[in-house]
Amino acid sequence: MKKVLITGFDPFGGETINPAYEAVKLLPDEISGAKIIKKEIPTVFQKGPDAVYEEIQSSKPDYVLCIGQAGGRSQVTPEWVGINFRNARIADNEGNQPMQTSVVENGPEAYFTMLPVFRMVEKMKENGIPASVSYTAGTYVCNDVMYSVLHYCHTEFKDVKGGFMHVPFATEQTVNQPAGTPGMNLKDIAKAIELSVEAMLESDTDIKVVSGETH
C-alpha cells in the first residue's frame, strides 16, 4: 500500500486558523488505495522542515505533499520551484526573521517539484476547483519547507517524491480582509488536495498543457 504524507502549517501572521492544516484534517484516511498520513508542522524556519524530515524518517512515505496558505491567491497552486533563499517580511511563530540568507548552505539555487503538477492542476480544474501552477513559493517558511523537502528527497530519501501546494484563505478568514480578497470553502480546499493526490497517484509522468506565465 502506497503512503502519502500530507503536512499543513499552524496559523501565522495574526490569523487564528491556517486553512492548510484545517483542510488536511478533513481528508479521508485513504485516497485511491493509498494511506494518507496527516501532520501539522510549525510555521518556523528550520523547525518546519525538521518536522517533515522526522515524519519522513518514521513514516517512510512514497510521496510528500506539503500544504501552505497563500492569502490573497484565488487558485489552488502547486508550486514549481523552491529556492535556496530566506527573506522574512514578518517574524515566524518563534520570532525568527532571517534576512537574505540561505536555506541550505552551499545547496543548489533551486529544486523543481517532483510531483506531476500540471496533471494535478488539470484534475482540479475538471472538477470545478480554480487552479494553476505557481512559479514562486515566496521566501518565507513555505519556501523553506519546499526547498528543504526537495533537498532531502534528492540527497537522502531518494525513493520519496516531494512537492508543495499553496491554498487560498478559507472563506471565513476573508471576513476581516480588504474587499476583493479571495477565499475558498475549506471543503473545496480539502477536495482540491484529494484530487491532487489522486492525480499524482495516477502517474508520475506529467502531462503537457498550454500554460505558463508571461511574468
Add this chain to the structure above:
Amino acid sequence: MKKVLITGFDPFGGETINPAYEAVKLLPDEISGAKIIKKEIPTVFQKGPDAVYEEIQSSKPDYVLCIGQAGGRSQVTPEWVGINFRNARIADNEGNQPMQTSVVENGPEAYFTMLPVFRMVEKMKENGIPASVSYTAGTYVCNDVMYSVLHYCHTEFKDVKGGFMHVPFATEQTVNQPAGTPGMNLKDIAKAIELSVEAMLESDTDIKVVSGETH
C-alpha cells in the same frame, strides 16, 4: 405567516450558470417562520423587472430580495441604492443594449434600499461570510431590477419592502477566470441569503455600525 420573495437571474455574459438563482434554489422553503417564494427572472432589461412585478402581484409578499451576480466581488453585498439609469456594456439576453437612458421616465434619480442592509451584513460576517454594503448596483439589468422594484414598492405595493443583493461568482465559475478572481461556494452563497433573510425578519430597523467607503 410572512412571505419573502427571493429572485435570481438566469445566466448571462457567456456564463453557463448564474450563482444567483443556483443559490436561491438551495434555500429552504421556510426561514424564521416565513414562507420563501423562489423565482428565476430573465437577464433582460424591463422583462427582469416585469417578472418581479408579476410575482409581487400574485404572491403578495412582505419582502422582496432580488439576487444578482457580481463577478469579481469577493463579498456578498446588499446594495444601498438603485439609480434611474441604463447603460449596458454588453447586450442582455435578448440583445438589448441601452445606452445612457432611464429606467423609469421621469422617475426620481435614485431609491435607497428598504431593507436593513447593515444588520444583514453584520449577521453574515458573524457567521463567517465576507459581506459589506455596496453603493453601486451598476447600470445593467441588476440595477434595472433594483430601481424598478423599489419604484413599485414606493408607488404601488406600499406594504412591500424591497431590496437587492449581489453575490460573487460560484467557485467553479472562476476556473476559467483570470487568476485573482474571487469565488464563493454556492452553499455559502445560499447561507448568506438565508442569514440575510433572518436579519431582515428580526427587525425592519437597521443598526448603526462603522462602515462606508471613502470612494
Add this chain to the structure above:
Amino acid sequence: MKKVLITGFDPFGGETINPAYEAVKLLPDEISGAKIIKKEIPTVFQKGPDAVYEEIQSSKPDYVLCIGQAGGRSQVTPEWVGINFRNARIADNEGNQPMQTSVVENGPEAYFTMLPVFRMVEKMKENGIPASVSYTAGTYVCNDVMYSVLHYCHTEFKDVKGGFMHVPFATEQTVNQPAGTPGMNLKDIAKAIELSVEAMLESDTDIKVVSGETH
C-alpha cells in the same frame, strides 16, 4: 470669458499629500479660453461643501469641477451620481465620523452629474489617460461635496453646472502601499483634468458610447 472653478482636497487618511489638489495646482490659468479658478478645500464633512459654496458665491463660475483622491483606482473617473448619505469608515480631518446620516435633510436621494462625463472620458482616453465613468463616489467627504454642490446648483446657483471627478494615487504615494496598488504621475493627473475641462467647454451635450458597469 467663461470661468471654471476647480477644487481639490487637502490630504487625509494618513497621506501627506493629496493628488487632487497637487494636480489642480499644476493646471494652467486658462483652458480653451476659460479662466481657471483653483481652490483647496478641507477633507471635512460640511466644511468641504461650505468652502465650495462660498467660492461659487464669490467667483460666480460657469462650471464647478471638484477633484478627489480615490486611492486604489487605476483610472480617472468622473462621477455619475452623488447620494444623500454620509457613512464614514474613518474620521475626517476634524474627527467627525458620521454613521448612516443624510447630507441634506429632506434632500432627494441623489443627483446626477451636470457635466458631459462620457465626453470627458473619451477625450481622456484618446489622449492616453485611462478613464471611465464611475457610479459611486463613496459615502465620505468626496460624496458629501459632490451631492452638496449638485444640490446648490439645482436649488440656488441655477446657471452653474457642477460635477465631481476622482483621481488615482500619485505614483509616489504608492511606494508604501501594497503591491498592486495603481498610481498615476501627477502631471498625467493634471493633464486628465485639463482634457476634462476642454471636453466640458466643447459642449454641454454629452455623447453616447458603449460603456456602463454590469455591477
Add this chain to the structure above:
Amino acid sequence: MKKVLITGFDPFGGETINPAYEAVKLLPDEISGAKIIKKEIPTVFQKGPDAVYEEIQSSKPDYVLCIGQAGGRSQVTPEWVGINFRNARIADNEGNQPMQTSVVENGPEAYFTMLPVFRMVEKMKENGIPASVSYTAGTYVCNDVMYSVLHYCHTEFKDVKGGFMHVPFATEQTVNQPAGTPGMNLKDIAKAIELSVEAMLESDTDIKVVSGETH
C-alpha cells in the same frame, strides 16, 4: 570607463509598444560616469537571449540589465531568480510556444541575480518609485533572457554581472486594459532604470532590508 548594457524587448501579446524599450530609449548616454549601451531585442525564445549574447561579445560591458514588461504589476521589480524552464501561455513574436521544456539543456535549475537588487529597490523607493524584489520572472521570454544571460555570465563572460528587471505597463497602455490595471509614466520607468543603474554602480555589495514574500 565602466559600461552598462541595457536591453528592452519589442512589443508582444497584441501591444503596440513595449514600455521596456520605450523607457530604455529615454535613458541618458551616461549614468554615474558609466557609458550606457542601449539595445532592443526580439520577444522570441532563444533569439532574445542570442541578441544579448552577441551584444555582450561586441560591447564587452561590465553590467547587463535586461528590462521586460510585466503588465499588471504596479511596481518596478528587479528579479531575484531565473529558472531553467520554458512554458509559453501565448506564442512569441515568431510563433514559438514551447511547453514545459528547458532553457539550457542540463543547465542548473536556477541562477540568482548578480545585481544588488535590494539596493536598487531602496534607491527607487527613496526617490518616489514603487519597487520591490520579485521572485518570479515567469516562464516566457523574459525568464528565457534572464536565465540565459546569467548562464552566459557564469560560464563564459565571467567578468560581467547580469540581471533582469520587470516594469509596469506604460500609463497609455492601460487605456484598453480592465479597470484596476496599474500603469506608470514612461518617464518614471526611465527614472527607475536610471536609479537602478546608479545603485548598482555604487557598490556590488547588496544591503540587508526587511523584505520578502510570504508566498
